[in-house]
Amino acid sequence: MNWHAMHAIYFFEMARTRRTLLQSVISPVISTSLYFVVFGAAIGSRIDEIEGISYGAFIVPGLIMLSLLTQSVANASFGIYFPKFTGTIYELLSAPVSYLEVAAAYVGAAASKSIILGLIILATAGLFVPLHVAHPFWMLLFLVLTAVTFSLFGFIIGIWADNFEKLQLVPLLIITPLTFLGGSFYSINMLPPVWQTITLFNPVVYLVSGFRWSFYDVADVSVGISLFMTLSFLGVFLVIVAWIFKTGYRLKT
């Protein structure tokens, strides 16, 4: 293993975050606060409790998931797309590193960032509503697994994208809608039966449900299924990444 290379890439990527602190940390904190004002205060005053939990507290896991998914995808896709765009990828391709090491470093950095971000949002939420984490180990496990899984997804998008529009497309058209429709801000039990069934095709439901269970012990689907689905997504993305590396897809002409 070329540990020096992985170290170099990881810290290069982390340094990028430090330079763009405003964009990568402060802006999610502000938008989270806005969600609390809008959903928590405005809507929350009309819905007092879901399954025995105050509405403000109920949406915290969903809010964290929303940021975790969008930021993981955005960070990882940008991280690998940008060198392709500027041409500096020549260095990566000519270096004595394996694709596995490259992916591990990029995905690791993107996941680290979103995990830190998730924890910052959690702390921010704690300022607005009383928080309670029933299963801290599971909470962290879901946090890490989701961050890694969707950073992998972002990495794939970054390699696939050959222009900035494509880079924005997936987060905008897929991740954000699925997260909003995936029970981040409501329990799917509140939907009419038909929609409950349809919603089960939304992968984000399983992520949010499992994550919420780790907080409040309530879930839309059983936590075992949530874990299984999360690991399945991880597996699928790993297979795609392995294929990309085997073929050099969009990396080498």
Place this chain on the structure above:
Amino acid sequence: MVSLMPTIIAVSELSKIYESRFQALKGINLDIRRGEIFALLGPNGAGKTTLISIICGIVKASTGSVRVAGHDSVADYRAARAMIGLVPQELTTDAFESVWGAVSFSRGLFGKPANPQHIEKVLRDLSLWDKRDSKIMTLSGGMKRRLLIAKALSHEPEILFLDEPTAGVDVNLRRDMWQLVRGLQASGVTIILTTHYIDEAEEMADRIGVISKGEIILVDDKAELMRKLGRKQMILQLQTALEHIPPALAAYQLELSGDGNELIYTFDAQDERNGIVALLKDLNDAAIAFKDLHTTQSSLEDIFVSLVKDEK
């Protein structure tokens, strides 16, 4: 000397067909010797960058193989690539990194532990030490080029590729670059540079490979190339101008300068029987006196033009 040095890069039967079906390289065979400066000379689009990119692992070969110090560049890519530093043709750099950070990053990427002393030496050698904390986007074009060289040298490579190092660079900077390359050679680095400037190849190289339309047309020691292919001209400054060349001298295919003051004889430098002695005798017999004589050798430019012309 250099010609006795062992092969450090062996390229064999290398072809590249791009997805567009364009064949950029056609069965290239080429050996680079340890310690030499090798110039790959060819017009734009000849395939120079493609060849370098395959050796360095950026582009996949369609067929053929490359060995770097015996390591196959695909099967044993780690060992092969660790020996190579590449300075790309385009000025592709990050923008927000510091010079120091970028060069240190490259060293890590190539698997070497941090070594601030080496980075400092490289930056000093390239006159970038004062700029070590500057963001890359604040550097001039010449500094960015040097930064790319610093990045390529950060991991102490034994082989350095310079893809058109002086394209678009002014004359003074070109001289600096040549000096730098010679210094690197003196420190034991093997250097392969591509150029479409013939004077650059002529100035720098120990050996020259001429590439045109994806094929290596010839490879030779520079001196040998000049000797073999170089035509020499002998120019005689006459004491009295001639109106025309006397018929007795027709066999020599002489040229007469416009003012009639110079006779020009072109001969093949590699030909032992170049006819000079006979010509001088015949001039004497024809009572043509000259006050001075000198010879000139054709430049690589002439050689190159004649080679590429022959190809067509």
